[in-house]
Every structure is written in C-alpha cells, then in structure tokens.
Amino acid sequence: MFQSRRRWNPQVQGMAMVTIRTERDGDAEGVRVVVAAAFPSDAEARLVDALRRGGRLVVSLVAVDGDRIVGYVAFSPVRTATGATGVGLAPVAVAASHRRRGIGAALIEAGLEACREAGYEWAVVLGDPAYYGRFGFAAATASGLRDEYGGGAAFQVMALVQGGVPVDGGLVRYAPEFGEV
Numbered sequence: 001m002f003q004s005r006r007r008w009n010p011q012v013q014g015m016a017m018v019t020i021r022t023e024r025d026g027d028a029e030g031v032r033v034v035v036a037a038a039f040p041s042d043a044e045a046r047l048v049d050a051l052r053r054g055g056r057l058v059v060s061l062v063a064v065d066g067d068r069i070v071g072y073v074a075f076s077p078v079r080t081a082t083g084a085t086g087v088g089l090a091p092v093a094v095a096a097s098h099r100r101r102g103i104g105a106a107l108i109e110a111g112l113e114a115c116r117e118a119g120y121e122w123a124v125v126l127g128d129p130a131y132y133g134r135f136g137f138a139a140a141t142a143s144g145l146r147d148e149y150g151g152g153a154a155f156q157v158m159a160l161v162q163g164g165v166p167v168d169g170g171l172v173r174y175a176p177e178f179g180e181v
C-alpha cells in the first residue's frame with residue numbers, strides 16, 4: 001500500500017488540499033469517471049477496469065480533493081523480448097477542472113517512486129516527450145527497445161534504479177488487457 005510520504009499541496013490559493021494515495025475499495029467508480037472524461041472514448045477507463053480485474057495494477061494511485069477523485073495514474077507490468085520485466089505507465093488522467101496545477105506530475109512522481117519501492121527497475125510510457133521528459137523519460141529506441149504500437153519517439157523509457165534499463169531488450173509488450181479494449 002503506497003501512501004505519499006508528504007501530503008501534497010498544490011500551489012494554488014483557495015484550492016483545498018489534494019492528497020495522492022493508493023486506490024482502495026470504493027474508488028473504482030470515481031476512477032472510471034475521471035479517466036473516461038479525460039479521453040475521447042471510455043476505452044482507457046475500460047482498460048483500467050480490465051487491468052484491475054486481471055490483477056495487473058502494480059501501482060494504482062488516485063488524487064483526491066476532499067472526497068472527490070480528481071486524478072488517476074496506473075502502472076502495469078511490461079516485458080521485453082528478452083524476458084526483462086518493468087512497468088508501463090498508462091493511463092494518467094486529471095479532471096479538466098484541476099489541470100495545470102501539478103497534480104499530473106505529483107501522480108507520476110509518486111507512482112514512479114512506488115514502483116521503485118516495489119522493486120521495479122525501469123518504466124516505459126507512450127506519450128509526448130515534451131511532457132514525460134521532465135520525469136526522466138527518454139527515447140526508448142536509444143536503449144534498443146521498441147513498442148507494439150509503432151510509437152516511435154513517443155515510446156520512452158527511464159531507469160528507476162541506476163543502470164536499470166535493459167539493454168537491447170527488443171520488443172516491449174504491455175499486459176494482454178491493452179490488446180483487449
């Protein structure tokens with residue numbers, strides 16, 4: 001169970017304190033709402049439900065404002081062609097009303113820390129390098145890794161411990177639920 005060590009307080013005057021914590025029983029509906037609203041379809045929300053059912057949510061964190069879930073991030077296992085296991089960050093979502101206040105960054109940073117504490121040594125993400133670069137992600141092709149979706153430069157990797165990124169691991173596969181939704 002991950003609980004952010006610090007109570008994280010967005011630097012916005014007048015905004016109630018937002019807490020980052022592990023998802024718990026009773027959160028699923030709130031997670032569904034925030035994730036479905038953040039993407040063009042409910043595919044990502046259904047993906048989270050499928051990952052939860054499949055026991056693949058290595059790390060699953062919510063951002064809570066009062067009693068409302070306003071943000072969510074999931075990490076699930078990924079595996080290289082050579083058998084190295086890491087984590088994939090997906091999806092991350094913040095309610096439109098709460099964006100650009102650092103909540104997405106706080107979720108991602110807390111999630112990466114929780115993955116590290118769980119013993120994972122590397123993480124991948126498919127997303128905009130301009131956003132994920134700030135967390136330490138860099139082009140995965142430079143490490144000899146590629147993704148199943150032709151993500152190209154959007155497919156990024158970072159070490160969670162020094163030297164943690166597998167070398168020339170080839171194709172990185174996400175959990176099977178990614179192919180089902």
Ligand SMILES: CC(C)(COP(=O)(O)OP(=O)(O)OC[C@H]1O[C@@H](n2cnc3c(N)ncnc32)[C@H](O)[C@@H]1OP(=O)(O)O)[C@@H](O)C(=O)NCCC(=O)NCCS
Binds near residue numbers: 094095104128
């Ligand atoms: C991406 C998302 C989670 C960021 O949440 P957030 O709480 O606003 O994030 P932060 O406040 O930590 O960071 C906001 C900053 O990132 C930038 N940013 C946000 N989303 C971005 C994106 N997709 N690509 C590049 N930059 C992005 C913002 O412009 C802002 O930049 P600034 O700090 O220079 O102003 C949120 O915008 C969201 O839910 N988007 C819809 C779902 C989505 O696209 N998820 C990611 C899929 S890869």
